[in-house]
Amino acid sequence: xxxxxxxxxxxxxxxxxxxxxxxxxxxxxxxxxxxxxxxxxxxxxxxxxxxxxxxxxxxxxxxxxxxxxxxxxxxxxxxxxxxxxxxxxxxxxxxxxxxxxxxxxxxxxxxxxxxxxxxxxxxxxxxxxxxxxxxxxxxxxxxxxxxxxxxxxxxxxxxxxxxxxxxxxxxxxxxxxxxxxxxxxxxxxxxxxxxxxxxxxxxxxxxxxxxxxxxxxxxxxxxxxxxxxxxxxxxxxxxxxxxxxxxxxxxxxxxxxxxxxxxxxxxxxxxxxxx
Numbered sequence: 001x002x003x004x005x006x007x008x009x010x011x012x013x014x015x016x017x018x019x020x021x022x023x024x025x026x027x028x029x030x031x032x033x034x035x036x037x038x039x040x041x042x043x044x045x046x047x048x049x050x051x052x053x054x055x056x057x058x059x060x061x062x063x064x065x066x067x068x069x070x071x072x073x074x075x076x077x078x079x080x081x082x083x084x085x086x087x088x089x090x091x092x093x094x095x096x097x098x099x100x101x102x103x104x105x106x107x108x109x110x111x112x113x114x115x116x117x118x119x120x121x122x123x124x125x126x127x128x129x130x131x132x133x134x135x136x137x138x139x140x141x142x143x144x145x146x147x148x149x150x151x152x153x154x155x156x157x158x159x160x161x162x163x164x165x166x167x168x169x170x171x172x173x174x175x176x177x178x179x180x181x182x183x184x185x186x187x188x189x190x191x192x193x194x195x196x197x198x199x200x201x202x203x204x205x206x207x208x209x210x211x212x213x214x215x216x217x218x219x220x221x222x223x224x225x226x227x228x229x230x231x232x233x234x235x236x237x238x239x240x241x242x243x244x245x246x247x248x249x250x251x252x253x254x255x256x257x258x259x260x261x262x263x264x265x266x267x268x269x270x271x272x273x274x275x
Contacts, residue, residue, distance in 0.1 A: 038168045040190040042203050043136065043160060049202055049212075052131070052190050056213050059129050065122075067091040068215035069245075070133040070192065070206050072140050074156045076166035083245070084170055084185045087219035088130040090243045092119040094217045095128070120174040129187040133209055134164045139193025164189045211236040219243045 040052035059066050069087040073080050093107040096118060101107065110118070122128045135143075140156040156163065167189050171182040190203070197203040202212035206227060210218050211234065218240050220227050228244060231237055 035165060035168060038184070038187065038189060039161075039164050040188060041161065041164070042191055042201070043196065048190065052188055053202075053212060055188055056131070056215075064127055064129050065091045065095045065217070066129045066131060066213075066215045067094075067217045067219055068131045068133070068210060068213055069219040069221075070135065071221070072135045072156065073132075073163045073167050074140070074158060076163070076170075080167075081170050081185070083221070084130070084132065084167065085172060086245060087243075088123075088128065088172070088185055089119050090219050090245075091128045091130070091217050092122050094241055094243070095122065123172055123183050124174055124176075124181070126183070130185060131188045131190070131213060131215065132167050132186045133190050133192045133203075133206060134160060134167060136160055136191050136193030136196030136203075138195035142195045160191060164191070207231060207234060207237075210240065215240060217241045217243050219245055222246045 040048040040055075042048040045051075056066065067088055067090055069084070071080070071083070092115070096107045096110075107115070135156075137156055137160050141154070143155075167186045168184065170185040172185050173180050173182050190209070191197075192203045192206050192209045194205055199205070202208050207230060210231070218231065218237070220231070220242060222228070222244050228242075231242055
């Protein structure tokens with residue numbers, strides 16, 4: 001059989017074939033169908049708060065360990081992904097300490113391979129969940145726009161829904177008997193910000209939201225000094241384990257041959273020809 005005969009008799013994708021706008025819209029809609037199950041947007045959905053609190057209660061009933069963290073995630077890059085995974089895995093360490101650490105045996109006593117197997121199993125069985133709160137657009141703009149250290153660029157670069165959707169798309173690969181599989185790193189994404197919500201709203205501040213969600217672990221980046229100083233003083237957070245994610249000088253999750261350490265600022269500066 002010749003190549004031309006084979007091509008005519010089989011369903012082979014041809015780059016020259018185009019889709020009309022209606023077909024492309026249908027594809028985009030299918031791609032986004034799962035987002036309502038992951039994105040709880042109180043900016044445009046009045047039921048979002050009730051739904052995410054119900055989801056948290058469902059996980060509590062199932063005995064699932066829930067980790068909470070936050071961030072801007074503008075122009076999502078590899079270091080963002082590494083941080084999100086790092087925060088989720090604090091839940092695995094917390095669970096081990098709560099259920100299996102006896103005497104002097106702690107999470108830190110496990111080998112790297114033992115930690116990996118434990119974390120893989122925990123995530124594969126969906127016993128560990130991560131809730132991420134993405135800063136609202138107005139709050140980001142108020143804090144970061146035009147600051148020289150942020151490459152003198154208006155922030156955020158992309159809107160809240162784009163940033164939230166990017167977080168939802170991050171996955172965690174793990175080994176199985178048949179090869180590899182994936183699970184989402186972020187299991188629910190919502191929003192917070194004093195410039196985006198009323199102060200009495202659960203979304204009015206990150207502390208309000210943490211109080212409402214009552215996660216098992218709240219992973220806080222060491223750079224967020226205000227949160228680290230205020231959160232321990234809030235009585236409603238007394239049952240929440242606070243985990244400080246340290247800024248490790250010289251250690252990065254990922255690095256790039258052009259950018260060095262990943263950051264949104266570094267990406268913008270390189271795009272402008274400044275680095």
